[in-house]
Amino acid sequence: xxxxxITPHSFRNLSSDPVFLGPGLHVFAGENGxxxxxxxxxxxxxxxxxxxxxxxxxxxxxxxxxxxxSAEVQRDGRTxxxxxxxSRAQGRRYLRGGKSATFREVSELAxxxxxxxxxxxxxxxxxxxxxxxxxxxxxxxxxxxxxDLSRYERALAERNALLSHAHGRxxxxxxxxxxxxxxxxxxxxxxxxxxxxxxEWQADFEPLARDAGAAFAEIQAEYPSGSETAETLRAxxxxxxxxxxxxxxxxxxxxxxxxxxxxxxxxxxxxxxxxEILRVAAxxxxxxxxxxxxxxGVAPLFxxxxxxxGLSRAAxxxxxxxxxxxxxxxxxxxxxxxxxxxxxQVIWIRAGRALSAAPAVQAAGV
Numbered sequence: 001x002x003x004x005x006i007t008p009h010s011f012r013n014l015s016s017d018p019v020f021l022g023p024g025l026h027v028f029a030g031e032n033g034x035x036x037x038x039x040x041x042x043x044x045x046x047x048x049x050x051x052x053x054x055x056x057x058x059x060x061x062x063x064x065x066x067x068x069x070s071a072e073v074q075r076d077g078r079t080x081x082x083x084x085x086x087s088r089a090q091g092r093r094y095l096r097g098g099k100s101a102t103f104r105e106v107s108e109l110a111x112x113x114x115x116x117x118x119x120x121x122x123x124x125x126x127x128x129x130x131x132x133x134x135x136x137x138x139x140x141x142x143x144x145x146x147x148d149l150s151r152y153e154r155a156l157a158e159r160n161a162l163l164s165h166a167h168g169r170x171x172x173x174x175x176x177x178x179x180x181x182x183x184x185x186x187x188x189x190x191x192x193x194x195x196x197x198x199x200e201w202q203a204d205f206e207p208l209a210r211d212a213g214a215a216f217a218e219i220q221a222e223y224p225s226g227s228e229t230a231e232t233l234r235a236x237x238x239x240x241x242x243x244x245x246x247x248x249x250x251x252x253x254x255x256x257x258x259x260x261x262x263x264x265x266x267x268x269x270x271x272x273x274x275x276e277i278l279r280v281a282a283x284x285x286x287x288x289x290x291x292x293x294x295x296x297g298v299a300p301l302f303x304x305x306x307x308x309x310g311l312s313r314a315a316x317x318x319x320x321x322x323x324x325x326x327x328x329x330x331x332x333x334x335x336x337x338x339x340x341x342x343x344x345q346v347i348w349i350r351a352g353r354a355l356s357a358a359p360a361v362q363a364a365g366v
Contacts, residue, residue, distance in 0.1 A: 001075045001110055001298055002328035006046060009068035012038040012060055013352040022345065025329045029337040030349040036332035037116075039349065040305050043330065044114050045084050046071040047301065048094065048107030052114045057086045064088070073110050074327075075298070082106055108143055111292055111300035115285040117309055122284055123261050123277045124269045130259035133284070134223065137197035138190075140292040145193050152186035156255055159183050164248040180237055183253055188230035190254045195226030198259070200295070205287035208322065212283060215276060218264045221284075225257040278310050282319055289324045303330040 003021050008014040013035050028036045041051050041060065046069045051060065061067040066087040073080045083095040084106070094101040096109065121129040138145045159179040202221065209216040236252045237244075244251050261268040261280065268280065282304070292300050302324055308316045320343070323329055337346045348355040 001073065001112075001301055002326075003043065003046070003071055003110075003301070004074050004079065005070075005072040006039070006043055007070040008039070008042045009070065010062060011042050011045075011067045011069055012062065014038050014042060015351075015353040017353060019347075019354045021328065021330075023327055025323070025340075025344040026331070027337050027340045027344045027346050028330065028332045028349050028354075029346055030334065032334050034349045035352040036334070036349045037305050038352070039354070040114065040116075040303050040330065040332055042069045043071075043301070043303060044112065045069045046082060046106075047110040047112040048084070048103045048105075049112065049114070052116045052305070053118060057092065058088060061086070071110075075109060080109060082109065104143060104146060107139075108296075111140070111296050111298065113285055113289040113292060113300055113302050115282055115302075115304040115307065117278070117306050119281040119285060120274075120277050122281050123272065127256070127258040131255070131257060134194045134198065134257075134259055137201050137288060137291065138193045140288065141197040141200055141295045142193060148186060148189045148193060152183070152190045152254060155179055155183040155186050156250055156253065160249045163244050163250065181234075183250065184230050184234045184237060187233050187253045188228075191226055191228060191233075191257070194254070194257075195223055197291075198223050198226065201287050201291045204290040205283060208283045208287055209280075211322070212279065212318065216280065216283065219268060219280060220262050222260045222262070223257070224260065225254070274310055275312065275315060279315060279319075282307075283322075286322055286324060289326070293324070299324075299326050301328050301330070302326045305332050306334065307331045308333050308335055 002023055005018050005020055007016065007018040009016055019039065028039060030036050037053070041053065041055070044050070044052055045060070057067070058064045066085070068083060068085045070081070070083045073082055081097055082101075085093045085095070092103070094103055094106050096105060122133055135149055138149065159176065159182075162176045162179060198221070205221065209219050233253065237250075240251045263271065269277070272280065285304075286302075289300060289302050307319060311319065320340075331340075331344070332349075333340075337344075340346060
């Protein structure tokens with residue numbers, strides 16, 4: 001899969017001119033604040049994904065009211081047109097070939113993996129960030145699993161609503177028991193899916209980590225809750241119910257799970273350097289690309305924002321050498337891209353507009 005064209009419409013600071021892309025590696029270069037990350041974010045939206053910056057849709061619209069992104073997708077020898085629109089009044093809308101589509105249809109048509117500096121939170125961030133990563137692996141591995149994730153989210157919301165109004169046992173206990181059982185059944189399914197998707201991902205992450213050097217060879221990622229059964233979760237819910245009534249929300253289940261990154265048995269976040277953490281995040285996303293490609297039977301887009309920020313020259317070279325065999329890869333950089341010209345098409349971004357050559361002020365070295 002690759003893009004041949006991306007056209008933003010009132011998206012952040014980007015020009016509405018189409019950006020044309022070919023196969024292979026592309027490097028978008030420019031000073032900070034010129035629109036490089038915005039263009040990558042527009043590409044993510046066109047792939048049926050949310051912002052990798054976790055930005056609200058209104059933040060992507062200059063007027064806070066609406067935006068759109070159109071794209072031409074080359075897939076299996078054919079060209080398809082997709083468009084994503086968002087408005088405060090109507091929310092998000094997907095079109096494929098001019099006809100209404102679902103986000104799942106668009107994401108399956110245009111599979112992609114995005115890497116950004118924000119993904120260091122896989123190691124240093126909250127458990128919520130790692131749960132999002134796990135659930136992205138699940139959707140990539142089994143797209144229909146989105147129904148299981150939604151089922152659990154609904155059960156959790158309904159159960160929390162009952163708990164927030166519960167003070168001791170009362171007329172609502174029967175309904176609470178019903179939603180507890182639904183949470184247990186759906187939660188066990190989510191954990192099985194997460195464990196299965198993680199196993200697929202580990203099959204790629206572990207050799208990538210070994211190839212990255214001795215400092216990474218001992219890194220492990222574990223999902224301790226993946227082995228828990230429905231019976232274990234049910235018993236835990238029964239044991240925690242008094243505390244849940246006091247606090248007004250569910251205290252056990254997949255929404256509280258974590259993915260643990262360790263090295264030689266110690267938490268990675270507490271001992272790894274900034275450069276190592278960035279490298280691990282990159283390895284994690286590269287492994288995600290390989291797992292997604294295997295599951296979908298097609299080479300997804302790979303894109304990395306500020307891919308060389310905080311990395312040594314040797315680490316940058318190692319990252320470039322490890323890029324997956326995608327039909328198209330898009331990187332952004334705020335550094336001088338001269339050393340990438342032999343292997344990539346370099347496109348400059350200035351004031352939200354893509355340029356075929358370096359802006360005159362930068363070419364002059366100012």
